[in-house]
Amino acid sequence: MTRPTILVVGGTDSSGGAGLAADIRTAAAHGVDARLAVTAVTAQTDHKVGTVAPMPPALVAEQIAFALEDGCVVAVKIGMLAEAAIVAAVAEALAGFAGPIVLDPVIAASSGGLLLSEEGTAGLIERLLPMTTLVTPNLPELSILASRAAGGSIAEYPAPASQTGSWGMGEARPQSHTVSGRSLRDAGNKDAHSPRGLDTSPALIEQISYHGMSRNAALVRSLFAAGAGAVLVKGGHGDGPDAADLFFRSGETAPRRYAAPRLDVALRGTGCMLATAIASNLAAGLALEDACGAAKDHVRALFEREAGRRRG
Ligand code: PLP
Numbered sequence: 001m002t003r004p005t006i007l008v009v010g011g012t013d014s015s016g017g018a019g020l021a022a023d024i025r026t027a028a029a030h031g032v033d034a035r036l037a038v039t040a041v042t043a044q045t046d047h048k049v050g051t052v053a054p055m056p057p058a059l060v061a062e063q064i065a066f067a068l069e070d071g072c073v074v075a076v077k078i079g080m081l082a083e084a085a086i087v088a089a090v091a092e093a094l095a096g097f098a099g100p101i102v103l104d105p106v107i108a109a110s111s112g113g114l115l116l117s118e119e120g121t122a123g124l125i126e127r128l129l130p131m132t133t134l135v136t137p138n139l140p141e142l143s144i145l146a147s148r149a150a151g152g153s154i155a156e157y158p159a160p161a162s163q164t165g166s167w168g169m170g171e172a173r174p175q176s177h178t179v180s181g182r183s184l185r186d187a188g189n190k191d192a193h194s195p196r197g198l199d200t201s202p203a204l205i206e207q208i209s210y211h212g213m214s215r216n217a218a219l220v221r222s223l224f225a226a227g228a229g230a231v232l233v234k235g236g237h238g239d240g241p242d243a244a245d246l247f248f249r250s251g252e253t254a255p256r257r258y259a260a261p262r263l264d265v266a267l268r269g270t271g272c273m274l275a276t277a278i279a280s281n282l283a284a285g286l287a288l289e290d291a292c293g294a295a296k297d298h299v300r301a302l303f304e305r306e307a308g309r310r311r312g
Helices: 019-029 057-068 084-093 118-131 139-149 204-210 215-225 270-283 288-311
Strands: 005-013 033-044 049-054 073-078 101-103 230-233 245-249 256-258
Touching: 005 019, 005 057, 005 270, 019 033, 019 270, 033 057, 033 084, 057 084, 073 270, 084 118, 101 118, 101 270, 118 139, 139 215, 139 230, 215 230, 245 288, 256 288, 270 288
Parallel strands: 005 033, 005 073, 073 101
Antiparallel strands: 033 049, 230 245, 245 256
16 A cells, blocks of 8 residues: 655754654654655754755745645645745645645744744735644744734733743743844844743633633634634643643634643654644544544653653
């Protein structure tokens, strides 16, 4: 039997922890072949983002066109996109693709270095959200995307007192960061993101779940208004004993909850791995909710293995 094939669109991380290397490992672990469209090359360690070199948009589009031309690709995962011109190229190149598209809206590395410009974020909302089967924001990404999708300023969503410093985007627990190395922001990008609007209060994920009219539910609704097919909110940046993810489908009131114990382990690239695991599961024929549940189990097992390794 031939193996299912997915296309992964994203950036390289020289540390090997996140980005396309994590995507390839994840697809392989699922028995799925991965074709690649490289959007950017980055120099990174676990603690800093150095140079971010976006690929020419036409080259990104050509990689996608070649990957799709024989019709073998059955699902697409999109990760880091770097800038608006690449967002536009990806949207155009995928316009005729009829299979599921999973979008991990990568905005920054956990070290704080930016991986998508603000214009790129606007393009992602306008061009890519309407094409996606599933978008997988973590809590900071949800806040940023939703406030922009709603056309408002992020200041509409005041930050809680607990979250006033710099910020990270990995799935590990938030730490305090300083942006080091040459990030997009450092490189003089005038449209750097603001960290405002982030609510990581302990009960945030439960508020989304149980208080249908809460501010956080409004954030998810605005992603639907922007055209997202379904939203998986990752709870890794929250607090409390559980790192629960919540799955929302437009028009449904009760989200599905995927829980996992919160382990005090920092793992790079977990957002990449979760989204690629979902795309791999979809390629293998699972329904969307089941694809998310199995992907959560996959990432949970990686966390548990890492925690075991550190315990010795
Ligand atoms: N670097 C690249 C190229 C990525 O695609 C991503 C996430 O998708 C990251 C870094 C962020 O990973 P982390 O949150 O582990 O820093």
